[in-house]
Amino acid sequence: TERNYLENIDQEQQYTTTQFEFSVIYAQVNDMVTLEPPKTYSPTEHYLYWSFGGLELAWRNPIGGSGLNADILIWSGNSLIITKIPQGQFGTFTCTLGRDKIEKNLSMNQTSPLLPGDRVSLTCDAEKPHSLKSPQIHWLNPQGVRIFGYQQTVTATGLHNGEWTCVVTNDNKEKRAKIKVTVVDLSPAPTSPLYTSKSQPLTIPCSIPSGISWEQVKAKGVQGVHWDYFPNTGLSHISGDPQRLFSLSLNDTLRWQPDRSRGLTPVSSLIKGNLSLFINKAKEEDRGDYVCTMKFRNGVTLKRTVQVNVLQIISSPETDLISGQQLNLTCSLGRLLSSDLQLKLIPPEQSALQLLTSDREPALLNIPEVGTGDSGKWRCELWQRSARLTYAVIALKIEPKLSVWMLIIICSVTVIVLLLLVLVFILCHRRQRKMRHPRHRLCHCKNPKPKGFYRT
Numbered sequence: 001t002e003r004n005y006l007e008n009i010d011q012e013q014q015y016t017t018t019q020f021e022f023s024v025i026y027a028q029v030n031d032m033v034t035l036e037p038p039k040t041y042s043p044t045e046h047y048l049y050w051s052f053g054g055l056e057l058a059w060r061n062p063i064g065g066s067g068l069n070a071d072i073l074i075w076s077g078n079s080l081i082i083t084k085i086p087q088g089q090f091g092t093f094t095c096t097l098g099r100d101k102i103e104k105n106l107s108m109n110q111t112s113p114l115l116p117g118d119r120v121s122l123t124c125d126a127e128k129p130h131s132l133k134s135p136q137i138h139w140l141n142p143q144g145v146r147i148f149g150y151q152q153t154v155t156a157t158g159l160h161n162g163e164w165t166c167v168v169t170n171d172n173k174e175k176r177a178k179i180k181v182t183v184v185d186l187s188p189a190p191t192s193p194l195y196t197s198k199s200q201p202l203t204i205p206c207s208i209p210s211g212i213s214w215e216q217v218k219a220k221g222v223q224g225v226h227w228d229y230f231p232n233t234g235l236s237h238i239s240g241d242p243q244r245l246f247s248l249s250l251n252d253t254l255r256w257q258p259d260r261s262r263g264l265t266p267v268s269s270l271i272k273g274n275l276s277l278f279i280n281k282a283k284e285e286d287r288g289d290y291v292c293t294m295k296f297r298n299g300v301t302l303k304r305t306v307q308v309n310v311l312q313i314i315s316s317p318e319t320d321l322i323s324g325q326q327l328n329l330t331c332s333l334g335r336l337l338s339s340d341l342q343l344k345l346i347p348p349e350q351s352a353l354q355l356l357t358s359d360r361e362p363a364l365l366n367i368p369e370v371g372t373g374d375s376g377k378w379r380c381e382l383w384q385r386s387a388r389l390t391y392a393v394i395a396l397k398i399e400p401k402l403s404v405w406m407l408i409i410i411c412s413v414t415v416i417v418l419l420l421l422v423l424v425f426i427l428c429h430r431r432q433r434k435m436r437h438p439r440h441r442l443c444h445c446k447n448p449k450p451k452g453f454y455r456t
């Protein structure tokens, strides 16, 4: 018996003899013959197969699979045993070893990073040397979803960003290899609208994937990055004129240039690819769509639209009231409520009024006569099933009403004070007249009585 040890060294499935072992076994017909693999054989790294006269007798693969093509053959550990060697089987037995080539054969027909819209093929070529049984191959995309086929051709989007795994399965054992795909794309916009209020700040998200640097984005031919605002006049669904909020200066120092910032501020982690905007104390006028755009020279435009809803609580006529006044509290979102949304108007703890729940927009609470107990913080909350989306707070100040008796007392006191003032005025006036003509007066007095200030 002859043993050859061949090692596969490249992807073209050409095998070059790197080592060669040769040994001779003497046997008689019907003897048991043990064929040992080469000393360098590693069961977890090599494919192995035995052949005689060009016909495959047996194979093993590094993921535990094996096969025998004749019933006189059995495996004993790594050795192949011919239980009873027949007459015609004397000659040269060849053992070939091959390496696992899966990782070498993972390939992508484009250079990373990709732009959305690029067509890219990922190939996992796990073909085995010669006649070894083809294993099953599937891919796992970055989200971990299984896709069948050794080659995947996709139109790149941000969702393809990340590690793709090729899984080779044979006899229920698997071997995995990974390839990294980078796509310059904007993070997906939130799937549902965002909610904010004067009481709750909000980050309007937009970002590029964390693994991508601005240098890579620039190398892809980025032309402009900006934020626009599309006002939404709420219930009428008519959008107003768009406004440019910020433009990104793509020169050496990366920074946002405000066009019309409307009280929004970009977050500080721009360098790390975070393009988000921050809005504090959002008002009714901030309701609308915020659009983050990235344009490339080749015509690719990436856009993400974030709908921002602002919850608002309004007190009519005002927030400073006197008990007994009529008051309307309105809590509104400025758009029709979908069936899963609910508004709750919550009075301050000491108030005798009940919580108001409304499925309709706006939630309106009419209080015919407010009391001092209604003073304090009123909250309006927006709920989606069992989750609170946002809340708004208003503080009411309610002074006690003056009673009739208090009014009478105050009026009486005022009248008395006024009378006293008149009396004092008259007295002063008379004294002043006396002071202007003191001698004349003194002369005419029969019994002049010098007082403290009539010095003699």
Ligand SMILES: *[C@@H]1O[C@H](CO)[C@@H](O)[C@H](O)[C@H]1NC(C)=O
Binding pocket: 203, 207, 267, 268, 269, 274, 275, 276
């Ligand atoms: C961007 O910055 C904001 C505010 O600091 C943060 O909340 C958000 O998670 C950041 N986004 C990413 C993708 O890092």
Ligand SMILES: *[C@@H]1O[C@H](CO)[C@@H](O)[C@H](O)[C@H]1NC(C)=O
Binding pocket: 316, 317, 326, 327, 328, 366
């Ligand atoms: C409160 O609302 C009612 C009905 O909507 C209205 O008639 C009334 O004038 C309002 N009062 C105030 C003080 O706004």
